[in-house]
Amino acid sequence: MKSYLKSTTFILIIFLVLGSIVTSCGDDAPEPYLLQKGDITVNVPAEGFIAEIDQLFKIEVVSVSDEGLTYEWFMDGESVSKIKTFEYMFDTNGVYDLNLVVKQGELQYEYPFTVKAVFSGTPPPPIEGASPYITKVIDYMPAVGQFTNKLPKYEEGDTQEIMNEKVLAAIGNNKKGMITLGGYGGYVVVGFDHTIQNIKGKRDFRVLGNAFYANTNPDPDAPEGGSFEPGIIMVAYDKNKNGIPDDDEWYEIAGSAHEDPTKELWYEKAKSNGNDVNLYRNYEITYYKPDENKEPVKDKDQAYATDAEYIKWKDNQDNTGYKVKNIYHQQSYYPQWATGDELTFRGTCLPQNGVDESGKGNYFVLYKFHYGYADNEINNKDDAAMDIDWAINSKGQKVNLPGVDFIKIYTGVNQENGWLGENSTEISGVEDLHLLQVDIDTRK
Template sequence: MGDRPHSVPPRSGRRSRCVLYCLPAQFLSSSVLASSDFASSVLDFTPAPGQFINNSIFNDPARALGPPVGGGTLAADNSKLVSLGGFAGSITLAFDHTVLDDPSNRFGIDAIVFGNAIWSSGNPRRRWAEAGIIEIALDANSNGLADDPWYPIRAPGLPPIPASALQSQLWDNNAGTPTPPANIAWYPSPVHYPGWPPSYITTAFRLPPIYEVNLLINPNGPAATLEAHWGLADLSPTLILGDLDADNLVDDPELTPAEFYTRPDNPFLVGITAESGGGDGFDIAWAVDPVSGAPAELPGFDFIRISTGVNFIAGILGELSTEVGGVADARPDESAFDLNADGRIDIEDLYTWHDLRDASDPAADLTGEGVIDDADRLMMTRCTRRDEVHDVH
C-alpha cells in the first residue's frame, strides 16, 4: 500500500506492517459471523515506537478484531489488545458492512471503540487513559478500499478546524541522534516488523496538554455528573462480560459478547450507563471535514482509523499509547423511543415527545446530553419516519 489517502496532507515516510488480516479463528464466534457486530479485518497497522509494540502480547493487530475482553473498571484485561505505540501510531479496520448513522441507536451512538482504560481507585472522574483519535471513512466509490476521504470525530479536545491540530513526528533507530525514541528498544524490531525502515514519520491530530498527563481528570469537578472527555478512543473501561451495573461482578452470565458489547454508554454522563458494556461510543454525525470543520454528513462508514492522539512520556510508566481491543457496530434500541409504551414507534410517540419537552421531562433528552434541544427533536423525528416507512413496506 502507498501512503494512506487523507483529506489533509498525507502521512509521509510511513511503512505499513500489514495489508489485510482476517478475523482469527479463536474470535470467529457464530454471533460475529451472523451479525457482523464488530470490525472484521485490518487494513493497516503502523505503530509508533513504544514499550509494548515489540511484545507479542500487544503487537498483533488482529487482536483489535471481534469482540473485546473486558476486565472492568479497576483492572483491565490485557489478553486481547493491540498497542498503537506513541504519538500517531495507528490501526485501520474495516467492517464487512456499512455502519449506519441509525436514528434508533440509543443516545445516537452508532459505534463503540474498546480499549483498556480504567478508573483510578474506582473514581470515574479520575482515570488511567491514553486518548486516541477516531477517524471514519465511507466506501463511497464501492471498491472495498479505504481510498475515500477520512473524517475525524470532533471530540471536545479537537479544535473547530481539526487540521490545525495535525502534527507529524519523525522517529529513527539511531541512538546517536536526538530523534526519538530515546530508548531504541521501543523502535519497531525487525523480528516483529521485517523490512521496517531505519526512520519514518507518523502524523495525526494531536490532543491538548490536558490529555498528556499520567491521570486524566474531569475538569468539571470532584462531584461532576457531566463528562468532559468523550468522542475519543481508550478513555473508558471495558466492562466484564455480563456486568450490568459496572460493579465488576457478573449479573447476567448468559449474555453473549455480541449482545453486551453493542450496548452504548451515555458518553455525556460520568460513569457507565446501566446494561452497557462500556467503551467509548460516538455518533457518526460528529464526523467533520478536517479542513473546514463542517459536518461531514455521512450516512455511515465502512472503515475506521484509530491513532494515538498524545505525545507524552509518563516517566517510569513509559509512553502514553492508545490500545484497541475491538470496535462494535452499536445495535439499535427502539425501546428508548417508544415513549407511549404501546410497543411501536409512530407519530404518537413524536406527539408524546413534544408533551415531554414542554413539561421539561428528562425522558425527552434522547441524546443524553443533559439538555432537551433540537437534536432530540430531530432524533425522534428521524426514528419515527424510519419506522413508519418500515410499516408501509
C-alpha cells in the same frame, strides 16, 4: 447664367441629401457591447446549490451577450474551470465557496456562491448474519512505545501482512484481546462485513480500550482522571464500493478538544504543570530508527530510565527529543517490520493530559477528555461510544455520512509520563451498537 445656377443648386441639393443619408447611417450604428454586472444571472434554488457526491453537478449561466467575455470559476480560491457553464464532480463532503469571475477587457465582475456537497440516499441494511465486530484489519503501524512488538508480539520474519493477521486475531470478531498503538501517531485501520449505519440522534459504534480511573489521586479536588490515553478516531464511508478506504473517504470524529481545549476540566491544571495544552490540526512527527546495540545513555536523575536517549524524534512545531526505554520493557520499541530508517505520522495532536500529581515522579494521572476519543472512557460507559455525526472534514465542517465501513484509530497525544512511559492508545475492539441493539443517545 441662370442655367449654371440651377445646375449648381441641383448639385448642392444632391450633396446635402447624400450627406444627410451618410450622417443618418452613422448615427444608427450600434455601440460596442459594454458588460454590466446585472447582465450575468444565475438561477439559485431556494435551498441553495446542493451537489451529490460523485455525481456531475452543473450551474448554468445566463448572459445578455458573450461579446468579449471570459469566464473563470474558482473553488475555495483555486481556479477549477474556464468555461461558462460550471461542471464538476465533488468527491468530498462539505460546503464549498464558489466564485465566478467574468471579464471584458479591463472590466471584471465577481459572482459568489456556495455549494453543499452531500451523500444521497442511505446504505443498505446489514445482511442477515452480519457481525457487529471487526472482521478485517487493513493496516497496522504503531509508533515507538514500550508495548510495541509485544501487543501483538513480533517474531523475526513477520511481515506487515502477518502483523495485520495478529491484530485481527487479537481484537477482531469479539476476541477482546489488546493491541498497542504506541506513541503519537501509531494507528490501526479496521473494517467490517457491512456498513455501520448512521442513526440520527444515536451513537453508532463503541471503541474498546483499557482506560481506568485513579483510586487515590493526591489531589482530592481534581477532575476525572486515571489512565486515559486518548486516540483520535477517523471514519470512512466506502462511497465507490471498491472495498478499500480511499484517501478522499476519511473524516475525523471531532471530540471535545476539537471544539475548545480550554473547556476540558483539567486544562488549567495541565497548563500550570507546563504541559503543551494546544491542539494542533496539522501535526507531524518523525521517529528515527535506533541502533539497538549502542551503549544506553542512562538518566542519572530517574532510576527507572535504562536509556534516556533511545529513539530520537522531531516534530513540525520545532520540538525534538528522545523517547526513553525503561527497565520494565527491554524489547525494541521501534516496530521491527517497518521498512526504512524513520517513521513519520501526521494528524491532529491533542493537548497533553498527563500530570505528576505527586510532584516526585511517582504518581502520574492522565486526565479524561469530555468525549469523542478512543481509550478515553471505561468500556461500559456511554462516552466510550461514538456518533458518526461527529465527523468533520479537513475544513472542520460537519459532514453527513450515511454510515461507515472503515475506522482508523491513532494515538492522539505526544507526551512522556515518567515511569509510566509514553501516552499510548490501546485498543481491544470496535462494536456496531445497532447490530448489538444497544441504544445510546448522542450528546445534546
